Amino acid sequence: MYYNILINKRSKKVWGLAASLVLVFTACSEKQQEKDQAPKEQAKMIEYPTSSVQFINPEYEISVPAELKPYEQxxxxxxxxxxxxxxxxxxxxxxxxxxxxxxLEAPEMEQQYLSDKSTEQKVYNDYLYAKQAYDRLTDASKTTGAVADIEIDRAKSAMESAKSAYDASKAGTAHSSQLQDYLRITAPFxxxxxxxxxxxxxxxxxxxxxxxxxxxAQSDKLRLTLSLPEKHASSVPEDMTASFTVSSQPGKSFEAKLSRTSGLLDQNDRSLTLEFDVINSDGELQGGDYAQVKLKLKRKNSSYWVQSQSLLNTQSGTYVLTLNNNEIKKIAVKEGIRVDTLTEVFGDLSKEDKIITKPSEEIKEGRIN
Structure with a gap:
């Protein structure tokens, strides 16, 4: 009797332990299922903030160093x-x-001039004698048979030779005279x-x-010269006005209008040279100063702009992620200029594109649910 009672008690304990284990395993299984379902439910709830591509042409301002030079030096x-x-x-x-x-003084040049002048006078007299001889023979030839034709031709040739010698001598004298003028040094401007x-x-x-x-150097007119980087070269208006400052005049600003450009990019630093004429009749500025110039630029045509934070910079290049019709695409772009929080981009974009504003390399291309 006692043995049966002991067996019954043990059986109840075994069944109780078994029931407890079943409950534990059931609870663990439910928790595991909840964990497995959580990422799926979470993935369905992912949303990417986007912003529209802007197709605009804003005016922007840059600051570049420049040099103030004399207009002529x-x-x-x-x-x-x-x-x-x-x-x-x-x-x-x-x-x-x-x-x-x-x-300057150079006595030998004066003597050379006098010698050339004397030679010129002698050759001129020879030319006059030859001309008179030809004229007399020409007058005499009016009488039939008085002068042979060959004598007239000989006289004409002698006169023309003398004339050529006189012209050469006169040019030599002018040369000597011009050299003497070089002894006087005058201001070119x-x-x-x-x-x-x-x-x-x-x-x-x-x-x-x-x-x-x-x-x-010329001081009443100066040249403000600067090198504009390549990416801004197509944004220069013809009537552009620049404001600039110089370290010798702290707190004071000056203005000048664009006068000319180099027209082509410099092959060494890929820049466009701009020159502004600065009137300095009061002598307030001095050539040789370094200046800091502010320019207002504007593209000739509109272009695409996105939020600067929308750019994804990777080792392979710069990209933006578009999200159109629940499909993500990775578009390669090239950066242009920046204005405030916007960046100009060039790539395969359209005005209707929506750009993910916080891209990352973990975001994969393809459709999303």
């Missing part, structure tokens, strides 16, 4: 060899166009003397002695 050389007889200007002097700056390299008595001229006597 030249080193003045002596064209002939000679000694400096007199210097009439010094560094810092303001001069007018045609003003005498220096005088209105400006200021920026450098004086020689003094009275110095030997100057061609060869080893060929160094500039003076250097001068």
């Amino acid at each position: 030249v080193a003045i050389y002596a064209k002939v060899t000679g000694f400096v007889k007199q210097m009439y200007v010094d560094r810092g002097d303001r001069v007018r166009k045609g003003q005498l700056l220096a005088v 209105d400006g200021i003397i920026t450098q004086k390299n020689v003094s009275a008595g110095a030997l100057t001229g061609t060869g080893s002695h060929n160094m500039p006597l003076l250097e001068m």
Whole structure:
């Protein structure tokens, strides 16, 4: 009797333990099913924020460094060899166009001129004699049989040779006279003397002695020159106005209008050179300053723009992700310019495209449910 009761108690314990295990396994299975279903339900709930592609042509502003140069700048050389007889200007002097700056002396040039002038006079007299002889024979030939035709031809040839010799001698004299004019050094334009390299008595001229006597620059008109990067080269309007500042005039801004461009990109740095003429009649600015220039630019045609955060930069290139009709596509683009939060892009896009604003490499191409 006791044995039967003990068996019954043990059986009840076994059945109770078995029931507990069944409940535990059932609960674990339900939890596992919930975990398996959670990602599927979560995947169905994923939504990507998008923004529209903008097809616009905004005006934008950039700041670039520039250089303020004299409108004209030249080193003045002596064209002939000679000694400096007199210097009439010094560094810092303001001069007018045609003003005498220096005088050279070369006695041998004066003697050469006198010799050429004397030779010219002698050859001229020979020409006059030959011409008179020809004229007399021509008058005499009016009488039949008085002068042979060959004598007239000989006289004409002699006169023409003398005329050619006279013309050559006259040109030689003009050359000597012109060389003498080179002994007087004059200013080629209105400006200021920026450098004086020689003094009275110095030997100057061609060869080893060929160094500039003076250097001068135009100060009442300046050139503002800058190099515009390639990506902005097609955004330059013809009537563009630039505002600029220089370090020597802190807090002050100046303006100038576009005067000319290089027309072609520089092959070394792929830039377009712009020049602005700056009137400086009051002498407030000085050539040689570095300037910081602000330019307002605008494309000639509209282009596509997207939110800057929509660009996906990877090792293989730059992309945007489009989401149209529940389909994601990865489009390769090339960046242009940036304006505030927008970036210009070039690629296979259309005005109707929707762009995912927060792209990542984990987002795969294809349809989404």
